[in-house]
Amino acid sequence: MRWLTLAAIAALAVFLAGQRVVLAQQPTEIVSVLRPGPLPVTDPFDPAWDEAPAVDVPLGPQAMTIPSLLKLSVPTVRVRSLNNGDQIALLLEWADDTRDDLTVADQQFRDAAAIQFPVGQELPNICMGAAGQLVNIWHWKADWQRDIDQGFQELVNQYPNFFKDFYPGGVTGTPPFTYPTDFDRPEARQFQVGWAVGNPFSVPQRPSPVEDLKAIGFGSLTHKDRQEVGGRGVWRDGRWRVIFTRKLAAPDSESADLRRDQVPVAFAVWNGANQEVGARKQLSGFYTLRIQGQERILGLPRxxxxxxxxxxxxxxxxxxxxxxxxxxxxxxxx
Missing domain, CATH: 1.20.5 (Single alpha-helices involved in coiled-coils or other helix-helix interfaces)
Known part of the structure; x- marks a missing residue:
């Protein structure tokens, strides 16, 4: 699979050259600044983020598999990071003229962003890893963020005249019924099959707008049993600012252990207004995330x-x- 990585890097380099972006002039290191005390994990506009140096990471269209992205819509993403020795937080910021955070109708697409880390020591294929190259992906979704901020978004949020007049049993309340509160009884869950079986896209109570995932290549992206990544995204004045946060220590064997001074990291962004979803995205190459406070001497933590x-x-x-x-x-x- 090494040829896929080389081909992806070559395609990205050719595209960036066409955009007159010189790779040699781009910083390849993102510094996670050591900041004692609580991190600003709930406010993307907290002044504390100014303590972290910003790196503008160039993005290129995903063209290795279908559905591919034919036209770039987000050329760069700005990245900052802070850590306190126990927890790490990354802030991603990019320009987006529209806030796309509702995906009730089939023609709607969400804004989103993701961070990819290798789980092992080997640098994996940039395209979501490969067999024997497990990667850990943190995927923030604008519609999940809206579910948390405004309550679960359902059909009535897109179609206000939609009316549910009857369910045979177990459902409380009166028509047109409120989801999910009127469907909280076990016998009512039979009408909400996705929720009943624990489908993460159907569960109305979302603890985090960030989904913690694993992958070993195209088509293998999987929801992890343990969801340990938090975050918050805010759209303001035509820009998204999104926080990702987790403990530095890996919670399980399928997660990236960030208790290292240098960790490879890559980024991806989706623009819902451009109908981007799945593999139709823009992505970066691997950068080095240097985590202050995790430096090692003779193989031991500093x-x-x-x-x-x-x-x-x-x-x-x-x-x-x-x-x-x-x-x-x-x-x-x-």
Whole structure:
């Protein structure tokens, strides 16, 4: 699958050259600034984000598989990152003239963004990994964000005259009924099959607008059993600002362990107004995310080395003081 990675990079380089973007002039490192204390994980406009250097990451259209993106709609995404030694947060920002956060009708498409990390040590295929190259993908969805901010969006949000007049049993309330509150009884769930079986796209109570996923190549994207990634997105003045956040430590074997000083990372953005969905997206190449506070010395975390060094110095000081005391006693003939 290495040829797919090389072909994707070559295609992206050719496209960017056509757009007069010089790859050599682009920074290849994103620094996650170490910031003690709580991180600004709920407000994309918190002034604390100004402490993190911004990197404009160029994007190119996905053209390796169908459905491909024929016309680029989002040329760059701006990335910042903060961490406090235990938790990390990334802020993605990009221009979008329209806020597309309703996907009730079949002709509607959401705005979205994603971050991809390799799970193992090997640099995977940029296109969602490959067999033996598991990747962890954090996927923020604008419609999930609206569900959280405004309540679950259903048919009446798109078609206000839609009317549900009768269900045979288990449903509470009166017509036209309210979803999901009037369907909370187990016997009522038989009419909401997706919700009943736990389909993440059908569950109305969303704890996070970010879906935590895994993949080993095209067509393998899978919802993870453990959902540990949080976030929040806000559209303002023609721009999206979206936060992704998680503990640095991997919660399971299918997640990226970010307790390293350098981690490969890639990005993707979808523009709903351009009917982008699935593989129809723009994406970046891999960048290096340098996480301050996770530097290693002789293979050990820097903070652990610091504690070991401090402990060694402390023990050495006790030994020196003890030896001096014993020598003085010996010299005094005690």
């Amino acid at each position: 903070n652990l080395v610091g504690w070991l060094a401090a402990g060694f110095i402390g023990v050495l000081a006790v030994v020196v003081v003890t030896l001096r005391f014993l020598r003085r006693r010996a010299a005094a003939g005690i």
